[in-house]
Amino acid sequence: MSTVSPSSVVAALRAAGCVFAEDEAELLLAAARTPEELTALVARRVAGAPLEHVLGWAGFRGLRITVEPGVFVPRRRTEFLVEQALAQVPDAAVVVDLCCGSGAVGAAVATGLGGDGARAAALHGVELHAADVDPAAVRCARRNLAALGGLVHTGDLFRALPVDLRGRVDILAANVPYVPTGEVPLLPSEAREHEPLVALDGGADGLDVLRRVAAETPHWLAPGGCLVVETGERQVPAAVAAFTASGLTTRVAVCEELYAHVVIGIRP
Known part of the structure; x- marks a missing residue:
């Protein structure tokens, strides 16, 4: 060298x-x-390729997550979503990572529940599922979740999941796309040119996918289970309204340092 x-x-x-x-x-x-x-x-x-795509991995909550070209790169602010999920249900047994991308969120939640890495997560009996509509993301997530015994499914939101998960999910983490369609061209070129549009574009106001997730979540959560979703600051009121309309007990958590806004919904 x-x-x-x-x-x-x-x-x-x-x-x-x-x-x-x-x-x-x-x-x-x-x-x-x-x-x-x-x-x-x-x-x-x-x-102009993202550093993570060049290296082949991204650091996320102490983990090295494989990130292939064309797959959404996990953001550091999303670590706050993981922290909120773990704080809400610290003894979760069934975890679902929806819109999983590389599977970073699911890996971090399962590892956090296990307390000492992948082996501990498996020993603690964490049942981990992840799903994404993008086949490239699914291939990447399978690599990242294999050591945790995670199952990764291809399909549109809940349609991808095994039906026997209905009513059993303790933590449903959904890092949905939430950039309004009109603002996608304003994103940094690393995201705009190298990450899939389906992982970025959330519709006219950025909340199309969030509303769909919130509407179906009560059928999948166990009693006391939680849905955690990251969103933009100005979208928080509308996101809370969508959660509340689904019958979820809702609160908002904010991390000023990471500029992260997480909406948490609990099934009573």
Whole structure:
């Protein structure tokens, strides 16, 4: 690797507009096995590919989540959704990750319930399911959830899930798309050009998928089970209304540091 200097990698990333050029350079240098591979990785990043797609993984709540090209990259703010789910039902036995993408949320929730990684989650008897409409996301999620014994299903929201989960789900985490259609063109190019539109576009006001999830959730939750959904700040009142209309006892949690807004609905 001596033929490619770290300073030249930093300079290339900085010139491409990477804000955290030094940190990214360190990760790329560690990932590359040869100077040629490093050159290729840097070229992909400079061309605009998300760092996580270039590396092949994303860090999420202490886990290394495999992220393939074309699959939604888990955001750090979504870690707050996981924290809220674990706080609400700390002894959950059945977990569903809907709109799962890479399966990061399901993996983090199951691991948190187990208390000490994948092996502990399995030993604690956590039953984990995930679903997504995008076949690429499903393939990626299967890789990430295999060690947890998670089952990943392909299909549109609840239609993808086994019917025997109805009335048994303790934690239903749904990281639904919530960007209004008209605002998708305003997203950073990394998201707009490299992540699937189905994982971003939430309809006219960004809440189309959230409303569908909220409407069906009461049929799937166990008594005391919770639905946790991330949404935008200005969408919170309408999201709360959708949860309440479904008969869920609803509250909102906010993390100012991560600019994260999570709506939590409990089946009485």
